[in-house]
Amino acid sequence: MSKKYKVIDLFAGIWWLSYGFYHSNDFEVVAANEILPDMCKTYRLNHPWVNVYEMDIANFNIDLVKQQQWINQWDIDIIIWWPPCQAYSTVWKRLLDDPRWKLFQEYYRILKEFSPTMFIYENVKWLLSMKWGELIKNITELFGSLWYFVKFKVINVANYWVPQLRERVIMVGSKIDWNFEYPSETHNEKWLNWLEKRVTLEEAIWDLPQIDSWWKASNYENDPYTEYQKTIRNNNKTLYDHESPKNWDHLLELMKHIPEWWSPENAPEHLRPKSWFWNTYCRLRNDRPWMTITRNLWTPSSSRCIHPTQDRPLSTREGARIQSFPDTFRFAWSRSSKNLQLWNAVPPILSKHLSKSVLKYLQQIT
Numbered sequence: 001m002s003k004k005y006k007v008i009d010l011f012a013g014i015w016w017l018s019y020g021f022y023h024s025n026d027f028e029v030v031a032a033n034e035i036l037p038d039m040c041k042t043y044r045l046n047h048p049w050v051n052v053y054e055m056d057i058a059n060f061n062i063d064l065v066k067q068q069q070w071i072n073q074w075d076i077d078i079i080i081w082w083p084p085c086q087a088y089s090t091v092w093k094r095l096l097d098d099p100r101w102k103l104f105q106e107y108y109r110i111l112k113e114f115s116p117t118m119f120i121y122e123n124v125k126w127l128l129s130m131k132w133g134e135l136i137k138n139i140t141e142l143f144g145s146l147w148y149f150v151k152f153k154v155i156n157v158a159n160y161w162v163p164q165l166r167e168r169v170i171m172v173g174s175k176i177d178w179n180f181e182y183p184s185e186t187h188n189e190k191w192l193n194w195l196e197k198r199v200t201l202e203e204a205i206w207d208l209p210q211i212d213s214w215w216k217a218s219n220y221e222n223d224p225y226t227e228y229q230k231t232i233r234n235n236n237k238t239l240y241d242h243e244s245p246k247n248w249d250h251l252l253e254l255m256k257h258i259p260e261w262w263s264p265e266n267a268p269e270h271l272r273p274k275s276w277f278w279n280t281y282c283r284l285r286n287d288r289p290w291m292t293i294t295r296n297l298w299t300p301s302s303s304r305c306i307h308p309t310q311d312r313p314l315s316t317r318e319g320a321r322i323q324s325f326p327d328t329f330r331f332a333w334s335r336s337s338k339n340l341q342l343w344n345a346v347p348p349i350l351s352k353h354l355s356k357s358v359l360k361y362l363q364q365i366t
Helices: 037-046 062-069 099-114 125-144 201-205 227-233 249-256 316-322 335-344 348-365
Strands: 005-010 027-034 051-054 078-081 118-124 149-156 167-174 216-219 238-243
Touching: 005 099, 027 037, 027 062, 037 051, 037 335, 051 062, 078 099, 118 125, 118 348, 125 149, 125 167, 167 348, 201 227, 201 316, 238 316, 316 335
Parallel strands: 005 027, 005 078, 027 051, 078 118
Antiparallel strands: 118 167, 149 167, 216 238
């Protein structure tokens, strides 16, 4: 029987970066740490076999894991983490004094305690340009002090079969060498280099039932007709979280007058809001991936989220499709919390690609 590589999932959210590892027979996610109760509830709902430590990361340590799971310090192969990005506005030299860096300090402590063979870190693209590149330089030097070879790359998830334009930094550290290879792109914008064309919004969500404002659908009415829809539906029978909020009559009338991909400037003047930003009250396009998803799926005044052909904002399930979550995935807590969970998530399909690259690398070096 081949070895199962053991994984710890930090700042775990609902399943942010560990999806591909959890669903691989070659990995075992042995522990997850998350402080927010709604995130933990969703994690447990979909990952019943993972020990979720619902606590401040400052209280998560090797002794706790040893005591509860009989896992030793050297048993962990990979630590995955997705820290909040707000702290990255601070100056690196203030790291030890600034409380916003507390989470980063705790991660450094955990890396020292567990000393895994690899770590994987995901965050926003602009991390690379913070402080004119000094921040990323100092981060790699800090991990280097723990004897990790560190590399990073900007990845657009739309190039990995995800119907969303979302660029993220993926950093990988290894105690062996620099030879880790990132997953190859599978899609691009125009069938270049023999790759498939990116998945569009229509190809992702068009099999879901049509619903009106303040309406909910719990059953599928159409068969999936694209490979993406078939994969995401995964033979699921009950439809979850496909509902629309109650919108005021004035907003409904405004949405009726906004063409695909356009904004309120195309609506009659008496329907236009007093003010709006370039990316608010906008209708999406069927023939493109969505822009980066936000927590405001239900709020046209705060984001570009109006359905391409229906006069309503997108449902949580449509947002989940855009993030590549399978229809079998269940979200817990309130509607606003579910949308927040989606906004923070790493697309599961990208996680699958990463897990395959990590497995290939580990099999080469162990």
